[in-house]
Amino acid sequence: MTEREKGGTTPDRVGDAAPGVHAPKLLVSRNQRLYYAGLIVSQTGTNTQLVALGWYTYQRSHDAFVLGFVTAAPIFTMVLFSQVGGLAADRFPPRRVLLCTHSLLALVALLLGLLSCSGSLEVWHLVASSLCVGSINAIGLPAEQVFVSEVAGDSLLTRAVTLNNVILNLSLVVGSSLAGPLIGAVGLGGVVLLNGLSYLAMFTALLLIRPAQLHVRPRRAGARPRVRSAWGYVWRSPSLTLLLLVIGTVGLFGASLPSLLLLLTAGELTEEAGAYGILLAVISVGSLIGGWLTWRTDISLGTVLMSSLLLGFLELGTAAMPSLLALGLVLLPVGAVSLVLRAGILSLAQLQTLAEFRGRVVAIFQLVYRACWFLGTLVATWAAQAWGPRTAIAVGGAAVTSVVAAIILVMTVFRAMSVSLVVRRLPRVSLALTPDPAGRHRRPPHMAADP
DSSP states (O other), X not given: OOTTTXXXXXXXXXXXXXXXXXXXXXXXXXXHHHHXXXXXXXXXXXXXXXXXXXXXXXXXXXXXXXXXXXXXXXXXXXXHHHHHHHHHHHHSOHHHHHHHHHHHHHHHHHHHHHHHHTTOOOHHHHHHHHHHHHHHHHHHHHHHHHHHHHHHOGGGHHHHHHHHHHHHHHHHXXXXXXXXXXXXXXXXXXXXXXXXXXXXXXXXXXXXXXGGGSOOOOXXXXXXXXXXXXXXXXXXXXXXXXXXXXXXXXXXXXXXXXXXXXXXXXXXXXXXXXXXXXXXXXXXXXXXXXXXXHHHSOEEHHHHHXXXXXXXXXXXXXXXXXXXXXXXXXXXXXHHHHHHHHHHHHHHHHHTSOGGGHHHHHHHHHHHHHHHHHHHHHHHHHHHHHHOHHHHHHHHHHHHHHHHHHHHHHHHHTTSEEEEEEOSSSOEXXXXXXXXXXXXXXXXXXXXXXX
């Protein structure tokens, strides 16, 4: 039995098949088709409701603080309860967890829709529902990431995560486009009720998925998952620690770009109608390119590190672009690199984690990213108000590149990482962890067990 079959760690490079072996294809199985069909419908409904509720909140309150609070409330609760979600994903079958969370999300949407249709919807209802949705998603997201690996299998995990991210980006564009016409046609209550019904698509898909055909992870008999043991597991794994540092850096300094683009278009490109929507659409198109690149090539630790360095350089270029057209030309590769980076980190994090720890490790990554994103957005918007959005974008891009470059330099100096030039058809820089680093990263023999 191979190390991957045992649930062990994998090498730095992740592909879909060994060299010379015909790669399996995604979406050929019934379970995979059902899952992604349900995801498309559900995510489109969710993003349509988000846009509609944001519009309604501002129309009712005329207060940017209230709008910001309603928008940020789910992030706060997701940070607060993410570790509970990790425990649930490791203790219970992820399919069962997702059936429960999608039922609760549908119930919240239906209640909001009925309140809106009856004319009883108030701002405090929106705040309470945002807190509920964030709490439910905190439980469901780790289970969703783990369930993707059960639906696709480890050999197709990179492609499955890539397709997940592409669907999320496209559903945001489609949902944003549908929100306005649907509000005019059926009203806010109708939009929210349609979102509640869209959850039935995922609920039905989960019911129809055949459990016998899932790539279920082996579970240790009698083991009770604990949050502390998962943090210790990440701390003792050099690859996971490095990935966590990268995702925290990108979240803190680079993930605030959409908010800064809104300030940039509102402040300097007000004559361009729909400029912000155009730029978001360009980023989404770039994510399709990134999805194609990730689909066609292997993902390695070096890919993640080089993508993060490139993202910082591209954000520096974004800050210097003088027009909407120039911004679009830079944001296209930003979308591509961002998707490669997200898909690479999420797939590597799972494939380099023992199966019994995957839910909690995914929850740790989500906690670090969302906490850093929330803090970074607050600091970036303050900096944009003080020095202008271009300066804030430039500082964020420079920080991403500098911090990641410093991490690579320090690890290379201490011989925890090797840097080499590989000359094949195209020369490229190869970054990889040394096979057996000394110090705290040496894996103890009891690593696979929860204390």
